[in-house]
Amino acid sequence: MLAVHFGAGNIGRGFIGSLLYQSGFETCFVDVNSELVDLIAEKKEYRVVLAEDAKQESIIRNVRALNSQQNPEKVIEAIVEAEVVTTAVGPHILQFIAPLLAEGLRKRYSKVEKPLNIIACENMIGGSSLLKEKVYEHLTEEEKPLFDERFGFPDSAVDRIVPNQTNEDKLMVIVEPFYEWVVDETKIVGETPAIQGITFVKDLVPYIERKLFTVNTGHAIAAYLGYHFGIATINEAMDHEMVHSLVEGALKESGAFLTKKYDFDVEAHSQYVLKIVKRFSNPHISDEVTRVARSPIRKLGPKDRLVSPAQQYMDVVGDEPTYLVKGIAAALLYDFAGDEEAVQVQKTIQEAGLEAAIQELTKLDGSSNLFRLIVEQYHALKESKVTA
Numbered sequence: 265m266l267a268v269h270f271g272a273g274n275i276g277r278g279f280i281g282s283l284l285y286q287s288g289f290e291t292c293f294v295d296v297n298s299e300l301v302d303l304i305a306e307k308k309e310y311r312v313v314l315a316e317d318a319k320q321e322s323i324i325r326n327v328r329a330l331n332s333q334q335n336p337e338k339v340i341e342a343i344v345e346a347e348v349v350t351t352a353v354g355p356h357i358l359q360f361i362a363p364l365l366a367e368g369l370r371k372r373y374s375k376v377e378k379p380l381n382i383i384a385c386e387n388m389i390g391g392s393s394l395l396k397e398k399v400y401e402h403l404t405e406e407e408k409p410l411f412d413e414r415f416g417f418p419d420s421a422v423d424r425i426v427p428n429q430t431n432e433d434k435l436m437v438i439v440e441p442f443y444e445w446v447v448d449e450t451k452i453v454g455e456t457p458a459i460q461g462i463t464f465v466k467d468l469v470p471y472i473e474r475k476l477f478t479v480n481t482g483h484a485i486a487a488y489l490g491y492h493f494g495i496a497t498i499n500e501a502m503d504h505e506m507v508h509s510l511v512e513g514a515l516k517e518s519g520a521f522l523t524k525k526y527d528f529d530v531e532a533h534s535q536y537v538l539k540i541v542k543r544f545s546n547p548h549i550s551d552e553v554t555r556v557a558r559s560p561i562r563k564l565g566p567k568d569r570l571v572s573p574a575q576q577y578m579d580v581v582g583d584e585p586t587y588l589v590k591g592i593a594a595a596l597l598y599d600f601a602g603d604e605e606a607v608q609v610q611k612t613i614q615e616a617g618l619e620a621a622i623q624e625l626t627k628l629d630g631s632s633n634l635f636r637l638i639v640e641q642y643h644a645l646k647e648s649k650v651t652a
């Protein structure tokens with residue numbers, strides 16, 4: 265059984281690759297990082313170590329790797345043979361892998377009748393659907409209905425914290441023990457991929473919203489406020505009394521709309537939040553705030569982890585959010601020079617003004633209450649700049 269996985273990075277090796285191996289797949293990683301591809305091709309195995317006292321280690325075997333820029337034909341051949349295709353490249357990269365994936369699916373269509381499912385494992389709502397949209401931009405009108413019958417793009421939610429890391433063994437990856445991978449079974453075409461560890465559900469939306477607007481909302485707020493207070497890592501940010509209580513406040517707000525909207529059990533949701541806050545404080549993980557804060561343009565988008573829960577809190581709970589808005593303000597103040605999107609946000613604020621920048625990034629109506637609150641909190645936070 266062959267799996268083709270795009271993106272041999274943190275989550276690709278540390279999570280998806282690991283579950284594929286445990287489920288009996290051979291995994292062909294596809295990446296553009298030559299060093300990584302060459303190392304996987306040479307070693308044919310790598311280590312995954314759990315970030316816990318016992319540091320339990322697994323060896324992931326049965327892996328190979330291809331550089332999609334150097335060997336596109338081989339990637340196409342692998343897609344022809346695959347039982348499943350997965351991705352973990354980042355939401356903005358899906359458009360770049362789409363042309364090659366379209367070529368692979370075209371060739372496969374002409375050679376193999378067996379259906380194939382393509383699962384994007386990215387932190388966003390509708391990742392596989394977006395990938396499908398991008399792939400379909402490369403198809404003819406005649407091909408589209410034929411591909412609909414043969415290829416599935418089920419959306420998914422993935423949860424496992426895998427920090428950026430530099431280890432002596434460059435393929436080794438340290439991951440937190442916890443993981444969750446939920447896939448929309450209604451969009452599967454043909455057989456359900458036999459991957460142990462996936463939970464298949466009929467309605468993914470509550471799962472992806474619960475994950476993105478709890479884990480990623482809390483994480484982003486810890487990162488942006490941590491950065492604001494001059495803190496380097498997420499667990500240090502969680503040790504900072506003010507950041508800790510602002511994260512908890514934001515998760516109370518997102519929890520209030522999630523439990524109401526989806527009729528989640530309130531006590532079970534509190535336990536879910538407690539566990540997440542504990543995961544952020546894992547002493548065995550050193551996760552830089554700049555990784556978690558990365559790509560603020562994406563994170564300030566209307567459907568992402570900051571603005572969407574703030575808007576939904578207003579709509580569903582009927583109140584003004586206090587903490588989520590502070591997180592949005594901190595994201596707008598994020599000026600890390602090593603992050604192109606952060607540089608772009610600061611440039612837009614300087615050149616177009618704060619209000620035009622907020623409108624452009626969040627797509628919020630300039631006359632809305634949420635917009636007004638964000639402007640207020642931005643100025644309040646900017647004036648209160650202190651170091652930890």
Ligand SMILES: NC(=O)c1ccc[n+]([C@@H]2O[C@H](COP(=O)([O-])OP(=O)(O)OC[C@H]3O[C@@H](n4cnc5c(N)ncnc54)[C@H](O)[C@@H]3O)[C@@H](O)[C@H]2O)c1
Pocket residue numbers: 270271272273274275276294295296297300332352353354355357360361385386387422423424425426427
């Ligand atoms: N790290 C985590 O904790 C975590 C957890 C859950 C979900 N995710 C999601 O997984 C995705 C990947 O995150 P990550 O942390 O593993 O990032 P990463 O940067 O470690 O890995 C991304 C990989 O994609 C590769 N890549 C870039 N362009 C490519 C292309 N055109 N073709 C093939 N490969 C390409 C990169 O070289 C890199 O190896 C993101 O959407 C992220 O939100 C991450």
Ligand SMILES: O=P(O)(O)OC[C@@H](O)[C@@H](O)[C@H](O)[C@H](O)CO
Pocket residue numbers: 387422423424425426479480483484555556557558559
């Ligand atoms: O990957 P991003 O940039 O969407 O978000 C950064 C982190 O919040 C994220 O990678 C988490 O570690 C992960 O989503 C945990 O499951």
